[in-house]
Amino acid sequence: MNVLVCVKQIPDPNVPGKLDETSHRLVREGVDLVLDPGDEHAVEAGLQLVEKLGGEVTVVSMGPPRALDAVRKALSMGGTRGILITDAALQNSDTLSTARAIAAAIKGQSFELIICGTESTDGYSGAVPGQIAELMGLPLLSFAKRLEVTDGKVTIDRQTDDGYDVVESPLPAVVTVTGGINEARYPSLRGIMQAKNKEVKQLSIQDLGLAGRAGRDALTQEVIQVTQAEARKAGTVVEDKGEGGKRVADYLAELKVI
Amino acid sequence: MIWVYAETVEGVPRPISLELLTKARSLGEVAAVALGPGSSKAAEQLGAHGASKVMVHEDPAFRDLLAVPAVELLASLIEKHKPELILFGMTYEGRDIASRLSARLGTALIANATDLERKGDGYAVISPVFGGSLLVTTVPRTSATPLVLVRPKAFAAQPGGDGKAEVEVLTEAVSSKPAPRVVRREKEKAAGPRLEDASVIVSGGRGLGSPENFGMLEDLAAELGAAVGASRAVVDAGWKPYSMQIGQTGKTVKPTVYIAVGISGAMQHTVGMKGAKTIVAINKDPEAPIFKLADLGIVGDVHKVLPQLIEALRARKRK
Numbered sequence: 328m329n330v331l332v333c334v335k336q337i338p339d340p341n342v343p344g345k346l347d348e349t350s351h352r353l354v355r356e357g358v359d360l361v362l363d364p365g366d367e368h369a370v371e372a373g374l375q376l377v378e379k380l381g382g383e384v385t386v387v388s389m390g391p392p393r394a395l396d397a398v399r400k401a402l403s404m405g406g407t408r409g410i411l412i413t414d415a416a417l418q419n420s421d422t423l424s425t426a427r428a429i430a431a432a433i434k435g436q437s438f439e440l441i442i443c444g445t446e447s448t449d450g451y452s453g454a455v456p457g458q459i460a461e462l463m464g465l466p467l468l469s470f471a472k473r474l475e476v477t478d479g480k481v482t483i484d485r486q487t488d489d490g491y492d493v494v495e496s497p498l499p500a501v502v503t504v505t506g507g508i509n510e511a512r513y514p515s516l517r518g519i520m521q522a523k524n525k526e527v528k529q530l531s532i533q534d535l536g537l538a539g540r541a542g543r544d545a546l547t548q549e550v551i552q553v554t555q556a557e558a559r560k561a562g563t564v565v566e567d568k569g570e571g572g573k574r575v576a577d578y579l580a581e582l583k584v585i
Numbered sequence: 586m587i588w589v590y591a592e593t594v595e596g597v598p599r600p601i602s603l604e605l606l607t608k609a610r611s612l613g614e615v616a617a618v619a620l621g622p623g624s625s626k627a628a629e630q631l632g633a634h635g636a637s638k639v640m641v642h643e644d645p646a647f648r649d650l651l652a653v654p655a656v657e658l659l660a661s662l663i664e665k666h667k668p669e670l671i672l673f674g675m676t677y678e679g680r681d682i683a684s685r686l687s688a689r690l691g692t693a694l695i696a697n698a699t700d701l702e703r704k705g706d707g708y709a710v711i712s713p714v715f716g717g718s719l720l721v722t723t724v725p726r727t728s729a730t731p732l733v734l735v736r737p738k739a740f741a742a743q744p745g746g747d748g749k750a751e752v753e754v755l756t757e758a759v760s761s762k763p764a765p766r767v768v769r770r771e772k773e774k775a776a777g778p779r780l781e782d783a784s785v786i787v788s789g790g791r792g793l794g795s796p797e798n799f800g801m802l803e804d805l806a807a808e809l810g811a812a813v814g815a816s817r818a819v820v821d822a823g824w825k826p827y828s829m830q831i832g833q834t835g836k837t838v839k840p841t842v843y844i845a846v847g848i849s850g851a852m853q854h855t856v857g858m859k860g861a862k863t864i865v866a867i868n869k870d871p872e873a874p875i876f877k878l879a880d881l882g883i884v885g886d887v888h889k890v891l892p893q894l895i896e897a898l899r900a901r902k903r904k
């Protein structure tokens with residue numbers, strides 16, 4: 328049972344993000360970059376499967392050269408090897424280019440399952456997993472809060488608006504996992520040391536045979552304007568000095584809620 | 586022609602479908618595509634919300650198999666009719682179909698839209714980033730039909746247009762490509778009104794300290810006739826089911842009053858609730874970002890403020 332896990336390096340989500348005013352791109356300078364916390368659950372889900380069923384976890388990512396740190400973090404959790412797609416021509420790729428690059432990079436790999444987070448914490452369009460699935464002709468089982476593989480079949484509990492659906496599919500398949508699926512492990516010191524020597528293959532746009540078909544030469548869309556959203560008008564913030572609850576009750580009465 | 590992918594459940598359009606039609610008809614002529622059992626029955630309501638034509642296909646595969654049959658059918662319909670733009674709801678179903686379809690067509694997929702406008706010969710799409718503090722305007726740059734995923738509640742559904750839709754019953758064979766199958770549907774019970782419909786919502790975060798303390802929130806909701814929501818942190822920790830989650834990965838709500846208790850106000854959460862008319866926040870951290878959104882913020886211990894609030898509400902009722 329070999330598993331591929333797709334991960335993304337993002338600016339620390341606990342620090343408010345900024346867009347460059349002229350390029351409309353995310354400002355990455357002076358911001359800590361981390362493995363997307365949502366992806367840690369994808370890595371954990373992959374590790375749990377191979378621990379139970381045997382096999383290996385390969386970590387796949389695309390980004391600037393320093394995205395290697397995010398791949399190493401996933402390897403320190405227990406991944407076997409990594410693939411990092413990195414090329415200046417792929418900077419500012421849209422989701423479809425990203426999916427094309429990942430699909431090209433994993434073609435020929437042996438795997439039964441591709442696991443991704445449901446969406447990145449910074450861009451949150453959640454488009455790449457479905458695009459990878461379509462490009463590779465695989466089923467997509469999305470929004471899994473439980474994942475099980477038995478007898479060549481994958482079964483998930485798929486989150487819905489009012490509960491969940493039990494969904495099954497033959498392998499190979501693509502699965503996206505939500506944060507609730509597991510508690511992601513912390514890398515052990517030994518894991519961190521071992522990760523330094525694990526193989527991470529770096530691939531360029533030429534290696535993938537995608538020159539002109541991905542990245543800045545193949546943008547499907549363009550940001551033409553960034554504006555400040557109309558801010559909510561500042562309200563009143565008061566410290567509770569023993570009257571906080573009553574204050575809220577009075578306010579609700581003012582609003583005629585009660 | 587603008588198309589709307591209309592999600593229906595047993596012949597009833599989901600609210601998002603009517604929201605999309607309401608917006609689409611302000612931009613031009615609109616057709617809807619509704620798939621699965623009961624889709625013909627839904628056509629009347631889709632017409633009443635602005636679709637001049639509704640394409641329907643009643644095959645149960647569209648209900649029981651995820652995305653693949655819908656993608657195959659839509660791809661062939663798009664090739665035949667070449668619509669200018671297709672709108673999908675940013676929902677579980679809409680996201681799966683639109684992402685696959687964008688790869689299939691090699692076209693632009695613009696996600697998280699909260700508004701759309703005409704721009705030259707095409708359309709510009711407006712999406713919030715960083716929890717809604719900035720608005721980004723994006724235009725498609727492909728010759729193929731662009732796809733847009735629109736957040737629920739971005740538009741208010743209103744009947745209009747001339748109300749009569751031509752119904753085209755599709756008879757295309759359903760794709761036999763491998764697709765995930767729904768084998769069982771489970772509903773998780775929630776007390777009180779539905780989050781989507783509630784005019785008052787009481788919502789809890791990790792600041793409540795423990796799953797047991799959620800009981801206080803439920804008491805408060807009962808006093809107010811409110812629905813109970815939760816932040817992602819609470820849901821990921823397993824305190825409450827996903828069906829209660831409000832935010833980017835959960836539900837988008839627009840109540841008259843939203844009471845956030847022990848919620849810090851991460852972007853992930855605020856994008857799903859900042860459309861509330863009035864926001865009340867209770868949190869012990871004076872630096873919590875939620876206070877920047879709140880009309881009334883109480884910096885204090887939820888374990889003291891909540892019981893006092895509940896008692897004050899009960900006292901008023903006794904009067």
